[in-house]
Amino acid sequence: MMSNWSFGRKLGVTLGACALLAVAVAATSIYTLRSVVASKDHTLTVNAQAMIDSSAMRAAIERKRAEARGFLLTRDERSVAQAADARQDFTSLLEQLKRSVESEREQALLAQVERAEDEHETVYQELFELRRSDATLETVVQAFEQRMAPKRKALLDSLDAFASCEASELADARRESSEQASTAGLVVIASSSLGAVTMVLVAFFLARTLARSVGSAVGQVQSSSSELQAAASQQASGAKQQATAMKEITTTISELLASSRQIAESAQRVAEIAGETVHAAQNGRGTVDRAQESIREIRKQVDVVVEHMLDLGRKSQEIGSVLEIVSELSEQTNILAINATIEAVGSGEAGKRFAAVADEIRKLADRVAGSSKEIRTLIEDVRMAVNTTVMATESGSKAVEAGARESGGVNSAFDHIEELVATTTEAAREIELSTKQQATAVEQVNVAISGVAQATRESETSSSQTLQTASQLTTMARDLLRLIQAQTTRA
Numbered sequence: 001m002m003s004n005w006s007f008g009r010k011l012g013v014t015l016g017a018c019a020l021l022a023v024a025v026a027a028t029s030i031y032t033l034r035s036v037v038a039s040k041d042h043t044l045t046v047n048a049q050a051m052i053d054s055s056a057m058r059a060a061i062e063r064k065r066a067e068a069r070g071f072l073l074t075r076d077e078r079s080v081a082q083a084a085d086a087r088q089d090f091t092s093l094l095e096q097l098k099r100s101v102e103s104e105r106e107q108a109l110l111a112q113v114e115r116a117e118d119e120h121e122t123v124y125q126e127l128f129e130l131r132r133s134d135a136t137l138e139t140v141v142q143a144f145e146q147r148m149a150p151k152r153k154a155l156l157d158s159l160d161a162f163a164s165c166e167a168s169e170l171a172d173a174r175r176e177s178s179e180q181a182s183t184a185g186l187v188v189i190a191s192s193s194l195g196a197v198t199m200v201l202v203a204f205f206l207a208r209t210l211a212r213s214v215g216s217a218v219g220q221v222q223s224s225s226s227e228l229q230a231a232a233s234q235q236a237s238g239a240k241q242q243a244t245a246m247k248e249i250t251t252t253i254s255e256l257l258a259s260s261r262q263i264a265e266s267a268q269r270v271a272e273i274a275g276e277t278v279h280a281a282q283n284g285r286g287t288v289d290r291a292q293e294s295i296r297e298i299r300k301q302v303d304v305v306v307e308h309m310l311d312l313g314r315k316s317q318e319i320g321s322v323l324e325i326v327s328e329l330s331e332q333t334n335i336l337a338i339n340a341t342i343e344a345v346g347s348g349e350a351g352k353r354f355a356a357v358a359d360e361i362r363k364l365a366d367r368v369a370g371s372s373k374e375i376r377t378l379i380e381d382v383r384m385a386v387n388t389t390v391m392a393t394e395s396g397s398k399a400v401e402a403g404a405r406e407s408g409g410v411n412s413a414f415d416h417i418e419e420l421v422a423t424t425t426e427a428a429r430e431i432e433l434s435t436k437q438q439a440t441a442v443e444q445v446n447v448a449i450s451g452v453a454q455a456t457r458e459s460e461t462s463s464s465q466t467l468q469t470a471s472q473l474t475t476m477a478r479d480l481l482r483l484i485q486a487q488t489t490r491a
Helices: 007-074 077-100 104-132 137-205 211-490
Strands: none
Touching: 007 077, 007 104, 007 137, 007 211, 077 104, 104 137, 137 211
16 A cells, blocks of 8 residues: 555655654653652652641640640649640641541541540640639649540540551652652653664665655654753753752751750750759758748847847936935935034034034035936936947847848749749750650651652653663664665765
8 A cells, every 4th residue: 555655645654653753752751750750749748748747736736735734833824825826736737737638548547636636625624624723733633644644645646647647658659659760761761762663664664765855854853862862861950950959958857857956955954954943942942041040030139139228228217216315315414414513513522523423424425426426427328328229229120120021032032933943844844855756757757858869869860761762862863864875875
């Protein structure tokens, strides 16, 4: 039948077959490479993101647990609000995962996580109401240990099950991507080889009869092969860029892992420093207690001194009263002595000795009066000193009372510092635990990214093989052109 075809028809059919074959090879290469890239993108955007979101959900649960424990310890309503914010973050991540996952198994695991979290939240609300009531802290702690631990374990187990499922999905996607890359390479090689063989056969079949006309067609085939080679080269370059990007992502995740570990170590050091601060606050409070005891003893001694000073003032007043009586007696004695002297002078010689005695009595009375005045002056000085001492002692007593009140305030401040440091210690421990869990999640993501990078490297290898096949096809076209030109020259 082909023997009846015209020369132009044979040439058109031959060129059309070559063009269709080249288009088929290019379409096959583009389709296989796009399939590999789409599989890689799906792995990164769905499975890896799901693992990251599950880690974030676990961190939100731990944050809610830390805030809830803070409320149970301190009854601070701000902790309840922050726990509600953490639960809102958990719910948002859960809704995002429910929209992104596709398989029924993943949806079922997410539903299990949602039920476990609702039961977990119900127990927390019951514990909050119990803490707001008149229940003791020991009762609340016992209820927390008995009722919360099973619910928390169930919730974490459901999250671990979902993470395991996503890890399995990621591994399956990685294997599927590798298989697709291998298949794509084989398909490209096979299609390119088939195209090359077909072209050689067609050229051999039409060599003698269509030598001069086929020269231009072979030139077109050579141009198409060069374009295919350029396209394959671009694909290989893109695969190398993707491999480089995956390497940079792996390096970034490694740095994030190191940062998470440093944060965990810092949180541990903060907890240790907080423990030392609690110990120092306790020692300071003991010192303040001893100082308060000393101040109370000083206050007692000051009260005793004040009492003795007041008693000394009263006795000084009594001495003053006695001195008044002594002064009156000395005056009366002086008057009597003067009268006795007058009577002795009137008695003549017989009263001289009596006059001498009266004169001595008068002198003694004068001396007693002078001594009384001196004693009165001293008593006044003593009374003024006693009053000054009493006033100074009262000022010291007030200062001691102020010091006692300040010491009480310092003791309360130490108690408050101890409570705050205890809360800080607990928060630092929670941060350390959350950071360690985040580091574990980052390690898992790092493993997943390494798998994707391996798939990208395999894709790069397949693209290199495609480029090599296109180069071989170009070489074969040049050889065929030289052969045809040589045959034309001989003709």
